[in-house]
Amino acid sequence: MDVRTICLGILTRGDATGYEIKKLFEDDGYQHFVEASFGSIYPALNRLTDEGYVSVRAESQEKRPDRKVYSITPTGRSQFIASLLKPLPEDRHRSPFVFAMLFADLLPTSRVSGMLNTYIDQVGQKLAHLNEHNDASQSGGEKFVSGFGRAVYVAILDFLTAHRAEIEEQQSAQAAE
Amino acid sequence: MDVRTICLGILTRGDATGYEIKKLFEDDGYQHFVEASFGSIYPALNRLTDEGYVSVRAESQEKRPDRKVYSITPTGRSQFIASLLKPLPEDRHRSPFVFAMLFADLLPTSRVSGMLNTYIDQVGQKLAHLNEHNDASQSGGEKFVSGFGRAVYVAILDFLTAHRAEIEEQQSAQAAE
DNA sequence: TCGATCTATATCGGACCTATATAGATGCAG
C-alpha cells in the first residue's frame, strides 16, 4: 500500500491539496493505521499527475503560494479500485516499546515503569481521539475502522494494566542499581 | 528504533550472524512487533563494527562463505542501554487492510468478504504461532511480549467476528454489480 | 505588537525494504 495508492483513495472522497491530505491523517478518523509524510505525499501527487491518475488546478491566492487542488480522474479511480482487488500487503506493526520490554531486565525498574506510563498515556490519548471524532457524519467504513481501533487500544490498555507488575519485576541484580 | 539498535539488542542475548538475527524475527518470540530485512541488517552490522559497538570473528567453513559471527562489545552494550534510556519512538501500525475497509462501498461484497477472510486467517496464524512458541524457556520479557501479542490478536479476531457483517453490507449500488 | 502557530509547497539526505545474485548443502518426493 504505497503512498500513491493512499492519495488516490483519499481523493475518491473529494478534491484536496497535499496539505489537506496530510491533515486528514492527523485530524480525522483516517489516522490510526495509515499515514504518510509530506516528503512522500508531494512527489506522489506529482507522479500521479504525470501518469494521468489525478488532475491539478492551481488556485492562485494573493501573496501566498498557489493552492494546488488535486482531483482524481476516471482512470485514477479505476486504477485505485484495481489496486484494492489485488492481494493486500500485510500489516506492519513496529513497536519500539514492545522491543524495549524484551530488555526490561537490563534497565532500572524506574525506567521500565516510566516507559509503561508513557505508553499507556499515548494509547489512552489515541483512544480519546477516536472517541472524540465518533460523530454521526462518519461513513460505514469509518465507523467500522473506528471500532477496530478502539478494540485494539482497549485490549492493549487492559493487558498492560493487568500485567505491568510482571515486567516491572524483571530486573537482574546489576541493572537494579 | 533503528536497525542498528535492534541488532545491538539481539546481540546482548548472545553472539549471532546476520542471518541468525533475521531468523530470530521469523521463528522465535521476537517477530511480532519488530522486524528488519537483510538489506538493512548487513549494512547495520558493518557500521556497528566500524563504530566499535560489535566485533566480528570469521569462521571459515570449507566450500562455503565465511560465517561472520558478531559479538557485542562493552561499549556496544552501554550504547544499547543508553538508547533505551532515551525517549522511545512511537509505535507505527500500518494496515493496508484497515485502509481498504474505508473503501468497502467501492468494492463488490465478495471482495470485502474475501479480504476479511484472508485477514482473519493471517491474524489467526500469528496467534497460533505465538502459542506454539510459548514454552518454559522464555524469559520474563518474552512472556510479557507474547501475552501482549496474544491480547492484540484476540481483540482483533473478536472484533472482526462480531462486526464483519456491518462492513459487508456497505456496498453502494454501482459497486454491487 | 510580538511571537507562536497555521496554511502551503518543496527538496535533500538518510534509512529501510524488495528483489536479485551467488553458491554449496541438505532434504524430500517421485
Next chain:
DNA sequence: CTGCATCTATATAGGTCCGATATAGATCGA
C-alpha cells in the same frame, strides 16, 4: 537415486519513504 526445492549465508542496487529543513505570509492570542 536423482533432481528440485529449500536452507544456510552474505551482499548490493534500486526504489520508496520519512525527518528535517527552507520559505513565507496569515492569523491569533498574550
